[in-house]
Amino acid sequence: MKPLWEQELFQAIASESLHPGGRAVTYEGLQWLRAHQLLPCGQRAVDFGCGRGATLALLKQFGCEIIGLDRTPQRACSVTDIPLICADLAHLPLHSGCIDLGVCECVLSVLSDPTAGLLEIARVLAPCGLCLVNDLSGEASGQCAKASCLHGAKALEQWQKLFQTTGFRLLHTQDHSAALRKLAAQLLWYGDKASFGSDFCGLLWQKFGYHLWLLQKE
Amino acid sequence: MGMLPEYRPDQGEWLCGRCRLPLTQEKVPVFYLNSAFDVILPRCPQCGFTLVPKFLAQGKMLEVESLLEEK
Amino acid sequence: MLDQESLRRYETQCTQDSPPQCRINCPFSLDCRAFLTNMACGKLADARTILERHIPLPHIMALICDHPCEQACLRRDLGGPIALHHLEFSCLAQTTSSERLLPIPPKRHKMAVVGAGLAALTAAWDLSRKSYPVTLFVDGQIIDILLSKFPRLEKARIWLEEDVKVLLRKVCVEQKAVTREGISVLARDFAGVFLDACTYPDLAPAEEEVDASTWHWRDNICVAGWPTLSPTGNSYNLPSRQAGQGREAGLSMERVAGKLSLTAERKKHYGNLHTDCTQVQIARRLEPQTTQWGCALYSQEEASQEAGRCLQCQCLICVKNCPYLQKYKGYPKVYARQIHNNATIVKGLHTANKLINGCALCDQCSRLCPEHFSMAELCLAAREEMVDRGQMPPSAHEFALEDMEQAQSPESFLTWPEPNPGARPPHWLFFPGCQLSAVRGEQVLALFAWLERKLSCSDQPGLALVLACCGQPAHWAGQRKLFEEQLARIRDVWQKYGQPTILTACASCLAALREGLADLPVRSVWELVDSLELSDLPKAERSDLPRTFSVHDPCAARSDKEWQKAIRSLAQKLGYTLIEPKRTAETTSCCGYGGLVWCAQPETAKSLVADRIAQLPGEVLASCVMCRDRFVAQDKACWHILDLLLPQLAMAGNQRGPGLAQRRYQRIQLKARILGQTIRAEGEEIELASDLAEALEEKHILRSDIISALEQIEAKTLWCLNKTNNHRVGAWRPRKVTFWVEYSRTGRGFLVHDAWCHRMLVPGAGGEDAETVITREQSSSS
Structure with missing residues (x-):
């Protein structure tokens, strides 16, 4: 059983961004940073887990110098002409302190060790560097399969603690749970539960939320 | 887009009451709480009258309505 | 407002997770409930683990502890306190220790313990188990010193030796009689010093001179373990007291060595756990048949029986009386947090929505709770907040609010007779409420007529009638503004009638008016009836009416x-x-x-x-x-x-x-009757298939919904035809729900075969032009 984000139907529904809310959610996060004078043009930004490059394009619009990074080499990245690194988040081939903005969307919850990932991001960020994270929130009970993306969801307090212990200060939180519900509704409508298997867990998705956090390196 | 759900009415010929034309299977967008979903339903090709079978209303529609409302 | 402060207030009101009396009175805070649960099930090994976790020198304590827990046990007036002391002894006697203490690297601060009284040994026990290097300064053999203070231990010498052996595995012993100067030297050389008052009564200060919450004397020296003086001047060693002081002193020594505050965050304050004992049967305490070393020893069956007498003290008074509180397997303190989190942290968590909307707001819990915790207050505030934030799901209360709307609509709302500024204003205004008018219209009219007659010959004549809804459904749904709108209409009516006293027949109306229109005079109609002479009420014999x-x-x-x-x-x-x-x-x-x-x-x-x-x-x-x-x-x-x-x-x-x-229909009927009109017979009869009525009731589809839908479907030709059986199937969407009706034409009118509904908006179903719907929806979401 392929993980949810590799299944055709999910990719079709979730469009380029492969996370609930798509570009709109990322945009809101970046817009907040810009409105608070934290994201001038020319910042060096890395999208950790860039997938098809939807966020890279958005970062470019915000005037960033962009680098894409993913664990699996992407055949179809929509943005050409930029450095694409194939690497694991736990071992980033980047110098310490060389990045101004890190973006990590719906990635931490599928890592086996999100702490290591965040520590690495903290390392490569310049002092007071920023990180935009969005991911699933809520308690993952035993029913979800190990490989499902719901398994890595955490309660809000756990996320906050994780950010704290990996050296970040939480600037702002946005609740985008409605986007998750909409995505789940689409999956429910178009798919049948058998084809999604354990990942979908039927209406279990109601118990989860989706949040965006803006972090700053301490 | 994946498998578009399709619903047919019970056996037999179905006519639109206004236009007296047989209903044909067509793609229709349906809406709820700022979400849109596509489905193939029996529809009158002239006036657009669309039939929603009971099975759909009490099945998938009800499930999705509950999910989006999270009561 | 559900903020952090109000959450704290709610949480302190619920004492369900406060510790029971036995635990509070035990100097080691033994989890007696858990210990007794295990003993009652025969799980001696698990019971032992609990003892070993809490109690220092467990064998010694099992032999000599004076069990203050038993004096506080709630069973003491219900058959005798649970024999915790005997049970602990029996548990230890019948099991062996399986405790495995993991080796931890030793801490920096060296501790000195002077003396071999119970307080000293307890302090040494505790500190050594936390990996502090402990040196015990004794003058003589520990065992001998203990025996001199607690002669009873002689019979159980092997146990005494066992505990001392375990202690000495982690503690160094130095043979030395310590003097006053010696203490100061130790204070210099060690990070913390403990002086046992029982062993060195001359060196130790008097008990009154030392802070009783920390046992800190001076510098880095703690003192504890004094013998107790009885009122008659008899001096004796009280084990629970001495060992308890030793434990507290050990904690103080840790803080002193680590340069932390002695008092901050030390004592947790709990509300008093209330346990309802009114239903408990008296069960006599079981004394064991055998002894060992002069101590009572239970057999496994005896132990199980005695431990089974434990009340497992809990509050849960409100939960036991309310199926709603039982449903979520928690208790109010837990629910308050869940509801608070629902509102402030994660919006719209599924479970908490159900919790918030499942409460009947009846306030029974606050009357049963000794601290008056009110789920009603909490849930209503949560609902209002959800409504303010636009998070209340539309379907939760929609049906009830539509019913309220219908009761207030022109077809049901009535003031009668119309207020006449020229005539003498009535003293009373009868407000039967939206439900009584819908269900007992005839009785409402009869009561009204009788009351009016009775009051006309009193010194407060004049009775008017208002058929309306007080707005309480809106209040319960968290819709404060909507509630106030309904109340405003009542106030308006009251003004128009010259400010009479309002008589309600419904207790919910009474509560709503007293809450929202507190300055208006309101009474229950039953009080008034009770003050009148009842002999002229029409009588009737009814064999089915019980006495x-x-x-x-x-x-x-x-x-x-x-x-x-x-x-x-x-x-x-x-x-x-x-x-x-x-x-x-x-x-x-x-x-x-x-x-x-x-x-x-x-x-x-x-x-x-x-x-x-x-x-x-x-x-x-x-x-x-x-x-x-x-x-x-x-x-x-x-x-x-x-x-x-x-x-x-x-x-x-x-x-x-x-x-x-039918309720809605009867409201309309009542108004029409009062106004002398008859309901026009429907032009065409609409009959429902027999099995349909109940099925529709469950889905909250009203007969009137079907009738209106059918009328519109026929009038605007919004149906399609199934040529196989000649059934017509059509849809009508009046507001937020699309109603589908499957029906046939009959000689007399229509026969409805089936009906269903959905909330999703389907262009081309429901009456609105399909293209218009699509354009509007797609442009509003983009």
Whole structure:
């Protein structure tokens, strides 16, 4: 059983961004940073887990110098002409302190060790560097399969603690749970539960939320 | 887009009451709480009258309505 | 406002997770409940683990502890305190230790313990187990010193040796008699020093000179372990006290060595755990048959029996009386946090929405709770906040609010006779409420007529009538603004009539008006009736009307002593006997109508009824028609006070109340009757297939919805035809729901075969032009 984000139907529904809310959610996060004078043009930004490059394009619009990074080499990245690194988040081939903005969307919850990932991001960020994270929130009970993306969801307090212990200060939180519900509704409508298997867990998705956090390196 | 759900009415010929034309299977967008979903339903090709079978209303529609409302 | 402060306030009100008396009084805070649970199940090894976790020198303590826990045990007046002391001894005697202490790297701070009294040994035990290097300064053999203080230990010498052996594995011993100067030297060389007052009474200061919460004396020296003086001047060693002081002193030494505050965050404060013992049977304490070393020893069966006597002290007073609180397997303190989190942290967590909307807002819990925790207050505030933030799901209370809207609409709303500024204003305004008008229209009219006649010959004549809704459904749904709009209409009517006294027949109306229109004079109509002479009420013989009832007070009247008195007085005057159930008057239960639970969570509402009717023997007398109808719907015969006053118009105690559609129809009928009009007969008859009625009721599809839909579908040709059976299938969407009807034309009109509905908007179904719908929806979402 392929993980949810590799299944055709999910990719079709979730469009380029492969996370609930798509570009709109990322945009809101970046817009907040810009409105608070934290994201001038020319910042060096890395999208950790860039997938098809939807966020890279958005970062470019915000005037960033962009680098894409993913664990699996992407055949179809929509943005050409930029450095694409194939690497694991736990071992980033980047110098310490060389990045101004890190973006990590719906990635931490599928890592086996999100702490290591965040520590690495903290390392490569310049002092007071920023990180935009969005991911699933809520308690993952035993029913979800190990490989499902719901398994890595955490309660809000756990996320906050994780950010704290990996050296970040939480600037702002946005609740985008409605986007998750909409995505789940689409999956429910178009798919049948058998084809999604354990990942979908039927209406279990109601118990989860989706949040965006803006972090700053301490 | 994946498998578009399709619903047919019970056996037999179905006519639109206004236009007296047989209903044909067509793609229709349906809406709820700022979400849109596509489905193939029996529809009158002239006036657009669309039939929603009971099975759909009490099945998938009800499930999705509950999910989006999270009561 | 559900903020951090109000959450804390709610949390301290619920004492369910406060420790029980045994644990509070134990110097080692032993989890006695857990220990006894294991003993009762015969799990001796697990029971032992609990003892070893909490108690220092467990064998010694099992032999000599003076068990202050037993003195505080709530069983002491119910057969005798649980024999914790005997049980601990028996547990240790029949098991071996399987404790494995993991080697931890030793800490920096070296500790000195001077003396070998119980306090000293406890301090040494505790500190060494936390990996502090401990040096014990004794003058002589530890065992001998202990035996001199506690001669009883001689018989169980092997146990004494066992504990000392375990202690010495981690503690260094130096043979030395310590002097006053010696203490100061130790204070210099060690990070912390403990001086045992029992061993060195001359060196130690008096107990009064030392801080009793920390046992800190001076510099880095703690002292504890004094013998106790009885009122007659007898000096003796009290083990629990000395060992307990030793433990506290050990904690102080850690803090002193680590340069931390001695007092900060040290003692947790708990509210007093309330345990309801009124239902507990007396069970005598079981004394064991055998002894070992002069100590009582239980066999496994005896131990199990004695441990089984433990009450497992808990509060849960409110939970035990409310199926809603039981449903979520928690208790109010936990729920308060869940609800608070729902509002402030993660919005719209599924479980908490159900919790918030499942409460009947009846406030029974606050009357039963010794601290008066009110789920009603909490849940109503949460609902209002959800509504303010636009997070209340539309379907939760929509049906009830539509019903309220219908009761307030021109077809049902009535003030009668019309206020006449020229005439003398009436003293009274009768407000039967939206439900009574919908269910007992005839009785309402008869009561109105009788009251008007009686009052006309009194010194306060004049009675007017208003048919409306007080707005309480909006209040319960968290819609404060909507509630106030309905109340404003009542105020308006009241003004127009020259400010009469309002007489309500419904306890919920009474509560709503007292809450929202507090300056208006409002009373229950039953109080007024009770003050009048009743002999001219029309009498009728009814063989089915019982002479004795269980009385069920409506939850909204729980604080209204006048209401309760009036009902009982009326019943008695009319020759009936009432039995008070266990939960009555102030502690009465809700029938599920309150808080709109019947609408948001019908299953929860049903469980409330089932629970209540089980408490009411025989046939029931209610003073709220919703209680009456809900009980009858679950096969409990119930009558309304109006049935006793006006028996010729009574509804039999097992006759089911009208369904939702019929209620609306009867409101309209009542108004029409009062105004002297008759309802126009429908042009064409609409008949429902027989099996359809009940199925529709469950889905909250009203007959009137189907009728209106059918009318529109036919008028605008919004149907399609199934040529196989000639059935027409069409749809009409009046507001937020699309109703589908499958029907045939008959000679007399129509026969409806089936109906269904959905909330999703389907262009081309429901009457609106498909293209218009698509364009509008797609442009609004982009």
